[in-house]
Amino acid sequence: MLKWFRDIRSNLNTWTVLSIVFVGLILLPSLSIILQFSAETNENWNHIKEFMLDTYIVNSVILVLFVGLFSAIIGSSLAWLISAYDFPLRRFFQWGLILPLAIPPYIGAYTYHGILNYTGVIQTTLRNQWDVTVNQQYFNIMNMPGAIFIFVIFLFPYVFTITKAFLARQSTSLVENARILGTSSWRIYFKIVLPIARASIVAGVSLVILEVLNDYGVVKYYGIQTFTTAIFQTWFGLGDLGSAIKLSGTLMLLILGLIVLERILRGRKRFSFTTTKVTLLQPVKLKGRSKWLAFSYCMFIFTIAFIIPFIQLIYWAFLTYEQGFSTEFLQVIGNTVFVAFAAAAMITVMAVVISNISRLNRGLIAKVFPKVTILGYSIPGAVIAVGIVSLFIGIDEVIYQWGWASSYILSTSIVMLIFAYIVRYLAVAYNSIDSGFERIGIHFTEASRMLGNNVTKSFFKVDVKLIRGAIFGGFILAFIDILKELPLTLILRPFNFETLATNAFNYATNEMIHEAAIPSILIVCISAISIYFFHYVLERE
Amino acid sequence: MFVHIRDLHFKYPNADDHSLEAFNLTIQKGEITTVLGESGSGKSTLLRLIAGLEMPTKGNIMVGDHCMCSQSKFVQPEKRGVGMVFQDYALFPHMKVEENIKFGLQKWSRREKKTRLNEVIELVNLKGFEKRYPYELSGGQQQRVALARALAPKPKLLLFDEPFSNLDADLQFKIREELRKILKTTGVTSIFVTHDQDDAQALADQIVILRNGKIIETGSPSKIFGTDCDISERLAVKPRVLSKL
Numbered sequence A: 001m002l003k004w005f006r007d008i009r010s011n012l013n014t015w016t017v018l019s020i021v022f023v024g025l026i027l028l029p030s031l032s033i034i035l036q037f038s039a040e041t042n043e044n045w046n047h048i049k050e051f052m053l054d055t056y057i058v059n060s061v062i063l064v065l066f067v068g069l070f071s072a073i074i075g076s077s078l079a080w081l082i083s084a085y086d087f088p089l090r091r092f093f094q095w096g097l098i099l100p101l102a103i104p105p106y107i108g109a110y111t112y113h114g115i116l117n118y119t120g121v122i123q124t125t126l127r128n129q130w131d132v133t134v135n136q137q138y139f140n141i142m143n144m145p146g147a148i149f150i151f152v153i154f155l156f157p158y159v160f161t162i163t164k165a166f167l168a169r170q171s172t173s174l175v176e177n178a179r180i181l182g183t184s185s186w187r188i189y190f191k192i193v194l195p196i197a198r199a200s201i202v203a204g205v206s207l208v209i210l211e212v213l214n215d216y217g218v219v220k221y222y223g224i225q226t227f228t229t230a231i232f233q234t235w236f237g238l239g240d241l242g243s244a245i246k247l248s249g250t251l252m253l254l255i256l257g258l259i260v261l262e263r264i265l266r267g268r269k270r271f272s273f274t275t276t277k278v279t280l281l282q283p284v285k286l287k288g289r290s291k292w293l294a295f296s297y298c299m300f301i302f303t304i305a306f307i308i309p310f311i312q313l314i315y316w317a318f319l320t321y322e323q324g325f326s327t328e329f330l331q332v333i334g335n336t337v338f339v340a341f342a343a344a345a346m347i348t349v350m351a352v353v354i355s356n357i358s359r360l361n362r363g364l365i366a367k368v369f370p371k372v373t374i375l376g377y378s379i380p381g382a383v384i385a386v387g388i389v390s391l392f393i394g395i396d397e398v399i400y401q402w403g404w405a406s407s408y409i410l411s412t413s414i415v416m417l418i419f420a421y422i423v424r425y426l427a428v429a430y431n432s433i434d435s436g437f438e439r440i441g442i443h444f445t446e447a448s449r450m451l452g453n454n455v456t457k458s459f460f461k462v463d464v465k466l467i468r469g470a471i472f473g474g475f476i477l478a479f480i481d482i483l484k485e486l487p488l489t490l491i492l493r494p495f496n497f498e499t500l501a502t503n504a505f506n507y508a509t510n511e512m513i514h515e516a517a518i519p520s521i522l523i524v525c526i527s528a529i530s531i532y533f534f535h536y537v538l539e540r541e
Numbered sequence B: 001m002f003v004h005i006r007d008l009h010f011k012y013p014n015a016d017d018h019s020l021e022a023f024n025l026t027i028q029k030g031e032i033t034t035v036l037g038e039s040g041s042g043k044s045t046l047l048r049l050i051a052g053l054e055m056p057t058k059g060n061i062m063v064g065d066h067c068m069c070s071q072s073k074f075v076q077p078e079k080r081g082v083g084m085v086f087q088d089y090a091l092f093p094h095m096k097v098e099e100n101i102k103f104g105l106q107k108w109s110r111r112e113k114k115t116r117l118n119e120v121i122e123l124v125n126l127k128g129f130e131k132r133y134p135y136e137l138s139g140g141q142q143q144r145v146a147l148a149r150a151l152a153p154k155p156k157l158l159l160f161d162e163p164f165s166n167l168d169a170d171l172q173f174k175i176r177e178e179l180r181k182i183l184k185t186t187g188v189t190s191i192f193v194t195h196d197q198d199d200a201q202a203l204a205d206q207i208v209i210l211r212n213g214k215i216i217e218t219g220s221p222s223k224i225f226g227t228d229c230d231i232s233e234r235l236a237v238k239p240r241v242l243s244k245l
């Protein structure tokens, strides 16, 4: 009893209290959904359940399955080529093949539609140059296969980067042995690479799947009914928050199942070697035909996943560049930078606090907090939005009833949007900061404490100075993600509040694709620069 | 007695066995105690418990006249007045040698800091290296900076976690002699952890032999090394059952 009291007291400091508060805040929206999930059903919900729910589930599952499969194939094969072989432009492809991530799928979706439709560059050229009119059916991308195509080419880099990092460091001895034994490249790929890299491929694919389930822009634009579009519809179309909550809860259950499945597929961590000496896999120089085959494969993917949409966007942007100087557009940029900066700054502070306490603590906190922190990233934006709105409306009702305010103040303010960004993107900054802490270890902090500084002083005098890079990196990553974010922003933004993402998407859905180009190209360029910076500049250091 | 440890128990939350069990130790003021044990015997764990970096599951620790740890009390490491030299030195890489050494002197006046800096620099024989960064020093020099940094705030008790393990044999021999001289000049009570018999023999007033987290033997060097027989046998660790594999 005494001892229990002693343990609590000596663990209780500002850091612990703050992190408990932060983690509590992050959990609130999910709790709000869980609590209201079993509320009484209404007619809408019965209708949805009877006639619609199957479609949502089937469509979501088809998307997840095919996008997962193709991005696994493309991502892992590219990763293998780049880590094991040397061919023209290999060094460029190492980070160039990550660039498609700079194009958010919803931007890619309307760009490709713009390229392929009747007035697009391909059909116009065919008509004007060769007088060929094609069957529209073959050029229609706004369907399920089209959506799968879009998701795959803009999301496969998740699989590519994670698998590449793994293969470059961890596969050396196995692959080199196989090479010495004269095993053919295909056999090495299927018999060695795929099995040992399974955990990384699964990890990459699950990121892809989470993005697919989070998406609203692509499926809405291409007219595919999924959970996210359904949540939007029941809520904005029918004004039925209760049913939206039920849909969200169902989707959360689905994701929970996926996470369990991922754990099983990933298997036990059998292949994380304990040797500290890392030998990098030496790429073999390809000759003759295979050299050009490898190059063409990489070049082909890079072209359709980055060059084509990028050039198209630039071209459109030139057609509409005056619009870029309008005051409304500058306002949009100002809004975007403001919310992204505010949310990313708060995210960074919270991530630092939680990460620091988790590494200093040996008990429950160290086990649970990191998991809760990254939870938000696996919950789709629309679901977080539903949770947050129901929560804030609840709070507002209390405030209103007690007469503290004459109207609903919280649920109509920017606070709600920023809070939502924090819940969803805390994980992004957390991962960066946590790996920074992991790299420096705990000895510097302990040395500082042995010299008379408490945890807080040690943090500001020692830790911060040593992980500056990771903290800054975490901030930038969160900032960029928020910049691109669509579903949360669409739902939670205050009246008349536009960001670059909503601006671009609204133009596109109103068939003003050319006008959508300028906000899109801004998003793409900022993301591309950050990718260049993180994967090229930092990796070389 | 100056340091008094009674019935100390400790288990890492994720481990199956106790890393330290029923540990008792008494040290007189100004004495150098060496804890000798194989890798994994719990030496670092012991130091971390004394330093306050881990919380024991059971047992008391007294340093000077103060209770550092008991059933109802736990003093945070920064409040203990105990110094520590880490196995990897843990010199702050972003600070110069002088900043590293002055790091523990924050409450001192500027003048006092300067005097103390010169004193300890003199003591560890590092004159002229004040403005260098840790990575610009050799292993032996880094080790001496770590010692100077730990000595500077005049700790009641100084802990060493295998500070020689990163040095080559020649240097080890020289530094061992030097360290004993320095410790005896300052009169600081110290606990020194090592797996090297020669270290123990050359430095210690008292030796404790640790195996699998339990004390096997305690005594003066002459008592322990007095008999001719090789002590490595007594030291040897019975391999633990690797049940988890």
Ligand SMILES: Nc1ncnc2c1ncn2[C@@H]1O[C@H](COP(=O)(O)OP(=O)(O)OP(=O)(O)O)[C@@H](O)[C@H]1O
Pocket (backbone or CB within 6 Å): B012, B013, B014, B015, B019, B037, B038, B039, B040, B041, B042, B043, B044, B045, B046, B195
């Ligand atoms: N963080 C930890 N979590 C779980 N078990 C640990 C941890 N650190 C050490 N142990 C275990 O506690 C026991 C004692 O470890 P300790 O580090 O004190 O040994 P040591 O005598 O310092 O060894 P070395 O000479 O290799 O430094 C070992 O069995 C070790 O596996």
Ligand SMILES: [Mg+2]
Pocket (backbone or CB within 6 Å): B043, B044, B045, B161
């Ligand atoms: Mg040790």
